[in-house]
Amino acid sequence: MSSLINFFNNQTTDKGLSHKNNLIKRNIIAYMATNGEVTLAELTKELKISIPTMTKLVQELEDEDIVSDLGKVETAGGRRPNVYGLTCSTLYFAGVHVGRDSMTCVITDIHNNLVCESVYEDFELADREQCLEMICANINKFLDGCGCDRSKILGVGVCIVGRVNTSEGRSFHYFTSSEESLREIIERKVGLRVLVENDTRARCYAEYHFSRSKTESNVIYLHLGLGVAIGIVSDGKLYYGKNGFAGEFGHIPFFDNEKICFCGKKGCLETEVSGIAIEEKMNELVRNGANTILRKRYEAKEHIHINDIVNAACNDDNLSIELIEEAGEKVGKAVAFLINIFNPESVIVGGNLAAAGDYIMLPLKSATNKYSLSLVYKDTKFRVSKLGANANAWGVAMLMRNLVIGL
Secondary structure, eight states: OOOHHHHHTTOOOOOHHHHHHHHHHHHHHHHHHHHOSEEHHHHHHHHTOOHHHHHHHHHHHHHTTSEEEEEEOOOSSSOOOEEEEEOTTTOEEEEEEEOSSOEEEEEEETTOOEEEEEEEOSOOOOSSHHHHHHHHHHHHHHHHHSSSOGGGEEEEEEEESSOEETTTTEESSSSOSSSSOHHHHHHHHHOSOEEEEEHHHHHHHHHHHHHOOTTOOOEEEEEESSSEEEEEEETTEEOOOSSSOTTOGGGSBOOOSOOBOTTSOBSBTHHHHSHHHHHHHHHHHHHTTOOOTTHHHHHTTOOOOHHHHHHHHHTTOHHHHHHHHHHHHHHHHHHHHHHHHHOOSEEEEESGGGGGTHHHHHHHHHHHHHHSOHHHHTTOEEEEOOOOTTHHHHHHHHHHHHHHHTO
16 A cells, blocks of 8 residues: 555555455454454454455555554464454544634544644634634644654544534535635645534534443434534434534524524524523623622623633522523423434533533423423433543544544
8 A cells, every 4th residue: 555545535546456455454444443353253254255365455454554463362262363453553533623712633543542632722713714724724733743643644524613514524604705615625725634524513423432331322412502502323323414404403493582593593592591692691680780709700891601600600609500500491391302303312411501510400301301201201311421622623533533444
């Protein structure tokens, strides 16, 4: 193989038997990535390839330092076979989360282990060409300084807030002025294969991968941040919908109010339960004389962020607790619709509000129980995300890995 990148991106010029063998090698790598260490006998059985051919191709992958011979495996009797596994230090994938006020970049190996991470705090997302230039510059800076051979980094997953068509590589909220897709622009400036994904869906995949039980294959990730969105895993696969816009949970017309949502419509769920909505309610109540430990921030003309409200609630501030519990009850009623429609095994709650713990979870679960069918609700588990702020980048790196190796 002349290049790992060319090999995995189907850019080789091989024809005939050589091309067929390369496809088998990709299948070997994909199988090991999914199932871990295997013997030659297991590979021949699962991939339906003859033992001589399999032995030859695995040997070639060993020579290329993609596969390692891990020695003999213990058996009940008879000749002990060798067991093989992927070499972690050969293949890498990058994940980038373009947040509203920071960028997080990670490198993962073939087994989805986190190799390194960098956070760029001096960043603000804006729909301007200069911002896109900074995104690409930060990615290149990270790749050059991550300590991994850049020729072994097989792709860069980039997740961003807002509507994203993953198959076209386009964001429909940011960087739309060019005829080139966002994916094409970043590929041209970074020089690697790029996957563009929605940030909530990327985190949903990370949550599913790291926290699911062995039997779970239908999971909903509920993100309660500045906005409200969901990621859906159905039969073990991310659900995208026709154009990749599935999961716009925050924009269901849930309230009969005159509040105009960010999307331009009235009465969306986000107008009452999003982090931005809670911030606005807090500011209005403080302006009208309500008592809270956050009054000093308001009087100092400092922005009261949703994180400040969550922290205040955790420090027994009654007003903050009331606002969070109110949001929990309202969003729980909406989650009841999801429970009845999708019948998931688990609902994972993440985002800024998840840090409020029982103050958000108890009213959410109580309202969901009240408004959903008991037959459906009783088998659904609720849990708070245990992943950190890097989960979005980690998730999109895993999705990039799956795309490259053909999972």
